[in-house]
Amino acid sequence: MNSEVQKTDTSRSKHSKPKLIWLNISVFSLTSAIAFIGVPLWGYFVGFDATHWIVTLLCIGYCGMSITAGYHRLWSHKAYETNRWIKLFYAIGGAFAVQNSALHWASDHRIHHRHVDDNDRDPYSAKRGFWYSHIGWMLREYQASRYTDYSNVKDLQRDPIVMWQHRNYLWLTLTVNFGLPIFIGFLHGDVIGMLLTAGFLRLVISHHTTFFINSLAHVWGKQPYSDRNTARDNGFLALLTYGEGYHNFHHHFQNDYRNGIRWWHFDPTKWLIKVLSWLKLAKNLKRSDETKIEMARAEMLLNQTRKKVMHFSLPNKDELLDSLKHEYEVYCAKLAEYYSVKREWVLAQKKQLSDNCDAQSVEIKHKYQQIKALVAQHKENWLNYNKQLKLALA
Ligand SMILES: [Zn+2]
Ligand SMILES: [Zn+2]
Known part of the structure; x- marks a missing residue:
């Protein structure tokens, strides 16, 4: 990261509040309002059936696992290798999860690991409080250089799928977020109901479960491997985050394809990667010594x-x-x-x-x-x- 730019960012953040990011504020507010108001109203006046909930759960899983197995363990940490079709599957799922492009996400995440708990450099430092690490860090242009400097993800800039998704992120996100629920809703005979559940409610749940890894997993749980940073191991959180709750282990052994290392640890992301390797769709799974x-x-x-x-x-x-x-x-x-x-x-x-x-x-x-x-x-x-x-x- 350019030190001059960084210095300017740091001093600015100390003296005045950085610019609000209205796009992010609007996305979070509107999706939450529609999910919390629209879904109960539609449920009361029209009703949902089992198909709505099954499709919604499957979509939540697709978004979540694209982030954990794709954005996180594959692209940010290079914990294993996979082919272009699986990468494409993750890239579309990542856009569906509306968490920015894989290139940007991985860049932020690598900074988080490198400067964990450093209030000036960690993009979602838990030491700046629960709200900041959960969602606040995305509402203002903190560390503005993060939006243009991708020097820590040069390896990913050579990945054609990552760059294709980065260049086409906006239309891909809009198409998949509206197109998929509308198409399934059309087949099911209830476009609005499906858009409300598999569209808006799914997105809000998917957002906050991922955000818990940056907030809750840094304040709630045990520290069996290290107390040099705030990361914690929390089995309950692992249930909501596809295995990412074993965050203390992860910060200490970040290139391991597993986060929950015992066979009984709930880590569906680890199981997915293992199954992909059995099917010859993933290789070079990294395990710590x-x-x-x-x-x-x-x-x-x-x-x-x-x-x-x-x-x-x-x-x-x-x-x-x-x-x-x-x-x-x-x-x-x-x-x-x-x-x-x-x-x-x-x-x-x-x-x-x-x-x-x-x-x-x-x-x-x-x-x-x-x-x-x-x-x-x-x-x-x-x-x-x-x-x-x-x-x-x-
Ligand atoms: Zn962390
Ligand atoms: Zn990580």
Whole structure:
């Protein structure tokens, strides 16, 4: 970003309020008014049937997943690769979601990750308050250079689908937002009813569920991986945001195609990408190193317990801190050993050496099973140690 432009933006924002963006204000106000007034009135006087709601839900899913799997994980973070047809599907869905072009969205999002919580540079800094991070940042021309400077998305400028969508964003957005509900409504015999539900209500719900990731996911939830920024993990929010509620993990391991890393974590975006890869429609799915993930958790717990110990004036404080550090180092060393043996075992399996008759394979398998049990024990010891220490201090 041009530093002169940035400096001007920053100083301007400190002295006077930036220009209002009337287009955004009108879109948010009108769509909300129609959804909250028009939908109940039409429902009362005319009524809706199951088709209206099924189509609306499908459209909400299409918009949401185009943003999470397309705009976010594919284009902003390059967490996987896919073909031009899937990209086209996301590009149309992104225009349907009315969240600006993929190029602009990804540029903003990369700035958000790079300068998270920096009130002058993070486009939707949570430290500027809930309203600002949820919607306020789109109502005025804060950091005006964001609207013209796309130097942080040069890779996307080489993507013909991204650039096609960027150039044709306005007509594409109008066509899909009015055309699709009107066409389905025409087939169903209720154009206005479908426009109200699958058009306006769908758009308002889709907008605010995405906006929750910038607002709620930075204030509500746990921080198991890092407290260096405000991002939180929140399972409930993941239900509304197609898996993006695991935001603390995401900020720490942003190129991972998953946000919810456990199999039971509700992350439909991760499942969609996985299914696409099984169908050979996606490849090079990036996963963070498991050792780094577990070590980040251990370090976070170490910091939390350390803070607790530091809070009290104890005569044996140094001793406790040394012992805590020692327990942490023992666990981390065992973790590193475990993942190294696991890698060996995975490699042996890939080379088809896992045959029971193969002596080398049997040895690696045995070593892996032993260390797996051992690291589980070490993990339990580490968690218990922290729990006991915190209880003793409570
Ligand atoms: Zn964030
Ligand atoms: Zn992200």
